[in-house]
Amino acid sequence: MSKMSKEMIHLLGNYGHIGFTFVAAIFIGMGGGIYLDQKVFDDRTTPWFTFIGLAFGIAAGFKSLFDILKQQEKD
Amino acid sequence: MEHPILFISIILEKLGLPIPHGPVGNGLVEQLCAPYMTYTWFTMIFLAVVGKMTLGNLEMVPGKGQNFWEILIGGMENFFLENMGRELTDKLFPMIATFALYIAVGNLIGLIPGFMSPTSSINTTLALTIIVWITHHIIGFRANGFAYLKHFLGPMPILIPLMLPIELISNFARLLSLSIRLFGNIMAKETLLGILFMLAGAFFAPLPIMILGVLVSLVQAMVFVLLTVVYFTQSNEHAH
Numbered sequence: 016m017s018k019m020s021k022e023m024i025h026l027l028g029n030y031g032h033i034g035f036t037f038v039a040a041i042f043i044g045m046g047g048g049i050y051l052d053q054k055v056f057d058d059r060t061t062p063w064f065t066f067i068g069l070a071f072g073i074a075a076g077f078k079s080l081f082d083i084l085k086q087q088e089k090d
Numbered sequence: 091m092e093h094p095i096l097f098i099s100i101i102l103e104k105l106g107l108p109i110p111h112g113p114v115g116n117g118l119v120e121q122l123c124a125p126y127m128t129y130t131w132f133t134m135i136f137l138a139v140v141g142k143m144t145l146g147n148l149e150m151v152p153g154k155g156q157n158f159w160e161i162l163i164g165g166m167e168n169f170f171l172e173n174m175g176r177e178l179t180d181k182l183f184p185m186i187a188t189f190a191l192y193i194a195v196g197n198l199i200g201l202i203p204g205f206m207s208p209t210s211s212i213n214t215t216l217a218l219t220i221i222v223w224i225t226h227h228i229i230g231f232r233a234n235g236f237a238y239l240k241h242f243l244g245p246m247p248i249l250i251p252l253m254l255p256i257e258l259i260s261n262f263a264r265l266l267s268l269s270i271r272l273f274g275n276i277m278a279k280e281t282l283l284g285i286l287f288m289l290a291g292a293f294f295a296p297l298p299i300m301i302l303g304v305l306v307s308l309v310q311a312m313v314f315v316l317l318t319v320v321y322f323t324q325s326n327e328h329a330h
Contacts, residue, residue, distance in 0.1 A: 026314030027309060032267055039266035044259045069137035082260070086320065 028088050036083075037076040044072015097204045097322050098128045119284045126211035133208060166190060178229070185225070190217060191201045193272070197307030200280050201300050202288075207307075210276040214271065219269035221226045222318050230325035238325070257274060268317060279303045 048068020052061050100124055103109050110120045121127070144155025152160055166187050170179040193209060208214050230238040237252030242261070244253025283303065286296040 024312055024316065028313050030319070031309075031313050032271060032317060035267035035271045036263055038262075039270070040260050040263035043262050043266060044255075047259070071255045072259055075256045075263065078256050079260045079263060086324075 036079045040076035041072040044068045126208045130208040194311040210280045212273045215269040215273040226321045226325045233326045
């Protein structure tokens with residue numbers, strides 16, 4: 016395998032999943048919040064855990080972006 | 091979106107086995123005869139038979155078939171060695187190499203008319219991803235003991251209530267993103283090919299998408315393997 020294509024694979028692997036990871040983190044955070052609201056607390060706390068979960072999800076998304084950058088710097 | 095022709099399903103239907111008309115059937119036999127299952131078995135049989143045929147008797151001076159496998163396996167092992175180190179590569183090479191071959195072949199057979207990619211079903215990709223996800227936690231616990239939990243606690247003790255949910259969410263996001271990326275890419279390719287074949291198959295409309303399909307299939311297999319390697323490496327190293 017030539018140097019060029021190896022570099023290309025590394026870049027694809029490191030940056031190709033940014034979008035999906037970011038979106039997945041937000042979805043999981045918000046899904047967890049909705050689950051807590053509707054199933055665990057029976058709609059008594061309705062908007063709050065959804066918002067908290069959404070906030071944590073967005074934070075996790077940015078954190079995973081940060082991790083990807085750190086990973087790339089290390090190589 | 092139904093596939094135009096799936097020859098294994100047709101053969102099974104002629105044999106009198108129930109073929110589900112939705113994505114997944116109700117009964118056990120129907121679920122076993124779902125197209126993604128039958129094509130998974132087809133890919134497995136294909137890999138086993140080709141391996142047996144080309145590597146039946148190993149020789150000192152390799153012939154055509156053995157040469158191909160030596161380049162492929164040697165290249166993969168070098169790649170893993172660069173990224174994971176000797177110990178992890180020796181332990182996990184069979185698993186990751188099997189995933190790589192299975193995903194690559196499974197993606198590529200979808201380009202042949204009459205075949206379908208087993209990876210275009212979320213069940214297959216989610217199964218592969220769950221195996222990888224559980225394995226990377228097992229590796230972490232075996233390498234670091236309970237200190238592995240420090241991976242999830244962030245840099246400072248004060249920040250634990252903030253960092254723990256964030257780390258957990260981003261860890262679960264790996265499960266989702268790894269499976270849905272492979273599934274989405276391959277399913278999009280299959281659906282697009284099906285629609286173009288139906289609309290203008292006589293004018294070779296699916297051909298450009300097939301060329302892109304070869305690229306997408308190989309790149310997605312590589313990305314899956316690379317991310318697997320990265321996750322294993324990350325969980326193997328010490329928390330800082």
